[in-house]
Amino acid sequence: MCRSTGRGFWKTLVWPSDTGYYDIFAFGASPHQAAYLLGLILAGDKTATSSAVLEYEATETPIPEPGALSIVLNEYGQPSCVIETHTVHRLPFSEMDFTLCSNEGEDENLASWQNNHLDFFKEIAHEFGLEFTKESEIIFEEFRVVYSS
Template sequence: MVLLGQKKATASSLYAFEKENLRLPEVGDFSIVTNWAGEPKCVIRISKVRILPFREMTYDICKLEGEDDTLASWQRGHQRFFTEEGQELGYEFTEDMPVVFEEFEVVYQEP
């Protein structure tokens, strides 16, 4: 989806960053996107980072992930994911939970 230009963002739990002692993403950061086999496919650069409570996510924001046709669908899928992740990492999902939303652009991909 990233290579097709459909996926331009990703959402994560702020609590996951804290529990795993990870640095928050910053504008200008680069990442390598791989396929399921772990083979590199492109390089992306973070263009915008915002932290919002889950309940304040709008469809205009979350549609940038390119995976859902409605806000309700995005909420269901992410609530399920954050609930399962929280059980593994030791946090509890709530609608007030801060979501780290990263927008990105592809800056390199193999021709």
């Protein structure tokens, strides 16, 4: 995805010039997923996301904090909205409940969320030569859209 386009987009917004942002990214692992998930976000159905802690550690990326702003790209790598993190939960995968994970807007029940995410987190861990289990920690980040183009 094109991060330089995101930086140009950031300069056009009405926030103070010294306002920083946490990240520029597209949700999902493919253009199709990026389009689908962005649609859920813009419709207000997706207000959260989850990540494996081991990915943050392996890439030495800071864990997002409340107040963090991120630019979300569409399937073409173009900026589409800005989200602000308002709550960050750090918990073992096995302790996730449906009240929380339903905010991702993608699954009908906890079992579906667990199946989809366990496979995804295992793939991520494998890329780093690590193992993800049901006891591995995740970051569950709740956000709100603060700007959309």
